[in-house]
Amino acid sequence: MSERRPPLPRRVLGIDPGLAVTGFAVVDGRGSGGTLVHAGAFRTRAVLPRAERLHRIHDFVAALIAEYDPTDVAIEQQFVAENVRSAMAIGEARAAAMVAAAAAGRPVFEYAPASVKESVTGWGGAPKEQVHQMVLLHLGITELEGPLDVSDAAAIALTRLADAQLEEAMAR
Numbered sequence: 001m002s003e004r005r006p007p008l009p010r011r012v013l014g015i016d017p018g019l020a021v022t023g024f025a026v027v028d029g030r031g032s033g034g035t036l037v038h039a040g041a042f043r044t045r046a047v048l049p050r051a052e053r054l055h056r057i058h059d060f061v062a063a064l065i066a067e068y069d070p071t072d073v074a075i076e077q078q079f080v081a082e083n084v085r086s087a088m089a090i091g092e093a094r095a096a097a098m099v100a101a102a103a104a105g106r107p108v109f110e111y112a113p114a115s116v117k118e119s120v121t122g123w124g125g126a127p128k129e130q131v132h133q134m135v136l137l138h139l140g141i142t143e144l145e146g147p148l149d150v151s152d153a154a155a156i157a158l159t160r161l162a163d164a165q166l167e168e169a170m171a172r
Contacts, residue, residue: 010164011037013070013106014157015061015097016149019089020044022057022097023149026068027157033138034161037068039154041146050089054096061100073101074160076152077110109160116152119159131155 009029016023025039042060044053065073075098078091101108114124121134132151136144138158144151 010072010161011068011070012072012074012157012160012164013061013064013068013101014153014155014160015073015075016152016156017057017075017090017093017097018149019050019053019057019093020046021147021149022060022093023147023151023153024061024064025150025154025157026064026070027139027154027161029161029164033140034158036139036141036144036154038064039144039146039150041149050092054092057093058096058100061097062104065100065104065106070106072109072160072164073097073106074109074111074156075101076116076156077112109163111156111159116155116159119162120155128152 011026011028014025014027020043022042024042026037027034028037042057044056048056075094078087078094098108117126117131118124120126120138121130126134128148128151132144132148135151135154135158136142139154144154
């Protein structure tokens with residue numbers, strides 16, 4: 001007879017990358033939801049050179065990892081945008097965050113925007129406002145300060161937590 005082990009405690013840093021605004025949320029796994037530990041938006045100034053902005057995103061994510069010690073980092077996948085410049089900037093911000101996670105030895109899990117929406121709301125085409133409302137419900141909170149990038153980051157973290165639960169259940 002195999003011995004059942006309790007699931008490992010999991011803390012996820014969710015990141016909604018952007019060159020101007022990067023949303024982030026640190027969420028601890030709890031049942032079918034999670035407990036919000038810390039969340040917010042990191043902004044870079046447009047007057048700074050792009051390389052400096054990316055460096056600041058990298059350093060900020062590295063500092064979050066050092067302070068909150070997540071087991072996993074979850075980040076939104078690149079989507080095809082109509083504006084090529086926007087797509088490039090998002091891709092570069094994603095890369096800066098992913099390098100910070102890799103340097104800290106944290107696994108990075110990538111999720112498509114539609115997968116995150118479906119995981120949190122039940123519908124892959126949900127608007128950002130609906131994602132925001134469902135994030136509040138899943139986290140058991142009444143408000144989340146900041147732009148919708150913050151609730152998007154929390155939704156990404158919740159998606160990783162749900163995937164981790166499924167992985168653990170399938171391993172048993």
